[in-house]
Amino acid sequence: MMNRHSYIALLKTKSTPTDGYENICRSSQLNNGVNIVPQFVPVLLHKFNDKGMSVLGDLITNQMIGNEVKSKYGGMIFTSQRAVEAFAAALSEMQDLKEVSAFQNIPFYSVGPATTKALAAIPQIPNIQIFGEHTGNGKDLAAFMLQHYNAWFETKPELKRPLLFLVGEQRRDIIPKTLMDPSLDSLLRIEVTEQVVYETTEMPTFAEDFAKERDLDAYKKAISRWIVVFSPTGCDTVLRGLGMLDAASGKVIPGKREPGTYIATIGPTTRQHLLDSFDFEPDICAKTPSPEGIIEGIIEFESISFIARNTETKKDN
Numbered sequence: 001m002m003n004r005h006s007y008i009a010l011l012k013t014k015s016t017p018t019d020g021y022e023n024i025c026r027s028s029q030l031n032n033g034v035n036i037v038p039q040f041v042p043v044l045l046h047k048f049n050d051k052g053m054s055v056l057g058d059l060i061t062n063q064m065i066g067n068e069v070k071s072k073y074g075g076m077i078f079t080s081q082r083a084v085e086a087f088a089a090a091l092s093e094m095q096d097l098k099e100v101s102a103f104q105n106i107p108f109y110s111v112g113p114a115t116t117k118a119l120a121a122i123p124q125i126p127n128i129q130i131f132g133e134h135t136g137n138g139k140d141l142a143a144f145m146l147q148h149y150n151a152w153f154e155t156k157p158e159l160k161r162p163l164l165f166l167v168g169e170q171r172r173d174i175i176p177k178t179l180m181d182p183s184l185d186s187l188l189r190i191e192v193t194e195q196v197v198y199e200t201t202e203m204p205t206f207a208e209d210f211a212k213e214r215d216l217d218a219y220k221k222a223i224s225r226w227i228v229v230f231s232p233t234g235c236d237t238v239l240r241g242l243g244m245l246d247a248a249s250g251k252v253i254p255g256k257r258e259p260g261t262y263i264a265t266i267g268p269t270t271r272q273h274l275l276d277s278f279d280f281e282p283d284i285c286a287k288t289p290s291p292e293g294i295i296e297g298i299i300e301f302e303s304i305s306f307i308a309r310n311t312e313t314k315k316d317n
Helices: 020-026 050-061 081-092 097-105 113-120 138-152 174-179 206-214 235-241 268-278 291-316
Strands: 005-011 035-040 044-048 075-078 107-110 129-131 163-168 192-202 224-229 261-265
Touching: 005 020, 005 291, 020 035, 020 291, 044 050, 044 081, 050 081, 050 192, 075 081, 075 138, 081 113, 081 163, 081 192, 107 113, 107 138, 113 129, 138 174, 163 174, 174 192, 206 235, 224 235, 224 291, 235 268, 261 268, 261 291
Parallel strands: 005 035, 005 224, 075 107, 075 163, 107 129, 163 192, 224 261
Antiparallel strands: 044 192
């Protein structure tokens, strides 16, 4: 396998007990039977925000999230697995399941399959109603919620409450801006409260870990190497480590690439960050933010490259 393989560096913490990205990489092949060797290189260091977690705990304890008369929020929004982890941690502190019973009758909005799967797996709230998995990004999820949440209260619009959006301290504001757009009819507008429940920083050892990864034989001897980026954090470290950044401008040097090495992004937010910050267009952007989306993009890219290489070879002969 090591003689003919493609190497994929997944810049994320490996999920436990199993990781969907590792599973699909090991069960897939590229053109002409080329195996895939996946490796995880954690970029992000996450920790809960104590103040935000305290607020969330109080909201749950006092039944402020639900369809009770006293409830403040009529639904919740999740756009990251870290937010789901924070919610699960808060629920694990609850001693009385009555505090979470109202969750069965409100909508939970989730972007993408990974976040949805994590949300559905929280043991304290089985069989909750989750919507939006098909959207894949914040912009599409916001558009979906405008239709879905208003329809949820179509017969009783007076009961429509704000949505609680659990976020990290670094996030885009596309969802609250879209739902609370002043140009919307007041009856359609949806109030959103963002609650910071986690903080994210770059792993202190990431640059060193990434450098070590590139020194491995599995990396050096691969017929192609893919760097899969899951968030804007760490992008500059990756590009600098690959020798692609101009020291003066901080932008990517045109045409400066490590031969056979390609960069993929999990979605449009990270792609746009690479374009805006470094004038760099990644080789692929997953059509869906999932293991399937990443591997399908890589296989398609490699297929086109394989055909192009064969065509050039035939011309030379």
